[in-house]
Amino acid sequence: MRTLNKLSVAVVLGLLLGGCGVTDLGGEDVTSQLEQDFGGPSGLMDFFESHTEEEIRQALTPYGVGYVAHGDVTAALISDCPKLFPSTDRNKWHSFDGEFYFIDSVGRPNRAYKDLPRITAAPRVDSCQTNVGQWGDAENPSNDYDGGHLIGSQLGGWGGRANLVPQDANFNRGNWLQLENAMARCGSLPSGRLRYSIGANYPNSTALIPNNLTMQISNQSTGSAVSMSFSNTDGGGTNGTTERTRGVNWLSSQGCN
Secondary structure, eight states: OOOOOHHHHHHHHHHHTTOOSOOOOOOSSHHHHHHHHTTHHHHHHHHHHHSOHHHHHHHHGGGTOEEEEEESTTSSOSOSSOSSOOGGGSSEEEEETTEEEEEOTTSOEEEEEEEEOOOOOOOOOHHHHHHHHHHHHHHOTTSOEEEEESSOGGGTOOSSGGGEEEEEHHHHHTHHHHHHHHHHTTTTSOTTOEEEEEEEEOSSSSOSSOSEEEEEEEETTTOOEEEEEEESSGGGSTTHHHHHHHHHHHHHHTTOO
């Protein structure tokens, strides 16, 4: 990794800030702005993977955002399963095991990034999944919620709260699961060929339940990509099945069969 002085960091930022018209994962928060400025979720992840932790912190400071690399997932980590993350974890990117998670300023999971393959199932944390689903049930008793993974456990997504949100049970077990299972069929592709980016966006500063879940998958070799947006309701909303079909067809065209 190269070493940048403060002037070089400013120059790099100036170049990155010139990006426009790129795809972000939605919302009106700082992560959406970062994605726009750094060339989309893939560009932001490229920046994370090609710079030192200190360089990343310097670049994110103007946004008021932090960054911490936790190392091995078995090491002392971000809090495992709080309803809302403590202030020390908030407004910060957390990196471990090749995954990147952002916790927003209120203490909710907001973004999850991962390169695939390697595709190896990760252990579930059943107690945390149950708690997250029940928090959704309590906030909206008229609906049924699961603790839904942003990055599926069958794809290696972490089992803790940073990767779990209250997700409509019908959606989680239907169209979302079908997309995850289609991704799981990409294991024969070269390592890191696909970049998987998820956004959880909230209707206000107090809601625990995201009203919108977005997914972008890009082919790191060809530049081809697909972006999908779902309401966190039965089926993923009125366009949920159409979005899921589009995503599954795109994955099939990339060799995930």
